[in-house]
Amino acid sequence: MAAGPHARAEAGTPQRARRTSSPHPGWKLVYATAAGLMLSCAGGATAAEVPADCDNINGMPIFQNVLWDDVWTALDEQASCTQNCHTGSAPSAELDLSSRMFSIYFLVGQPSSQDPDVLRVDPGNPKQSLLLQKVNCNRPSVGERMP
Template sequence: MGDGGGGGGPPTPPPTQASFQQIQDTIFTPICTACHAGAAAPLGLRLDAASSYALLVNVPSVEAPGILRVAPGDPQNSYLVQKIEGRASVGARMPLGGPPLPQSSIDLVRAWIAEGAPAPAGASGTADVFRVVATIPAANAQVDAPIEALHVIFNADVDATLVGAAGIRIEASGGDGVFDNGNEICVPLADVRVSAVNPRMLTVRPVAPLSGDRFRLVLGTSAGIALADVGAHVLDGDADGRAGGEFSVTLDMLPEGTP
């Protein structure tokens, strides 16, 4: 853009290769990040340039957990498309409260997904510091429906061989909403695994759906083994910029008003 292509000629034909960068620059950054940014982003969906790809592609929707936000190759069944076209099963058309996106913008998103939702240039499977980008449900979320699975999205591909041995656990507060006071309950887990379609996503499934308490998911260490990415970078759990430390996130399923 900005190279003087105006001047009343015929409209520019649609690009043959829709790039994620273009979607970021023309849709997400100028329109969606008014709400979808930072810790208060609705449903934990941050659409700023540093987060958007990791939180969209092959990541389940929060509103409709049976459908992916972006299912590569399948625009029709991508929740992102359904939300901007106003045909989602839950909630409002996006952008919320604003005019609908022009058809050319919707077509750009559709074309990118149809092409397999390729990553922006420069993205790779590993990073220098391995860290958590987001969880679904989001940290400190007040959740009403029972939670059948927790998803953790990282900034690099998870080494699946370590998942079974690393210290991953869910604790319940024991009904008082307080942790570390001795009455926590360790929630039995049915399954912890790296997603088959998204190597950056870990899914933790309790034996029974979580409800009626405050819960804490901890990605810690067990007998010295912690999560790492495929490049052997150990998780920077406490976000101090260096490998090591526990990651934990709290999910509140107590009735509103509980201290």
């Protein structure tokens, strides 16, 4: 089996269930986040801050077999993410999401431009990932909540 962001699970590996509706438009991003795929946004909080005023996601499923195409679709559906903030000659937080092919490499395991000690996406550790904080907390550890 090929490794990488486009790899599919082998036969016999549990597949994630597809959700047909979402309680909130941002939940698709939260699901992706829970799988370990996040991003960063501009703002002014300091790194010493602890995320606060977050939605409780303890009952939300964490999917281990997330495909990049599914994540990209969720990001692309949130037009403000890829069309207004993170594209063009000066993308927010120096995070360019204009290319479907390269965006994953700017997110996963990459430090935030706002605080290099915070990963945009910390694989397998969604609560420490900046994307989850950005879509789930009114006061993320770095910057501000994404629209």
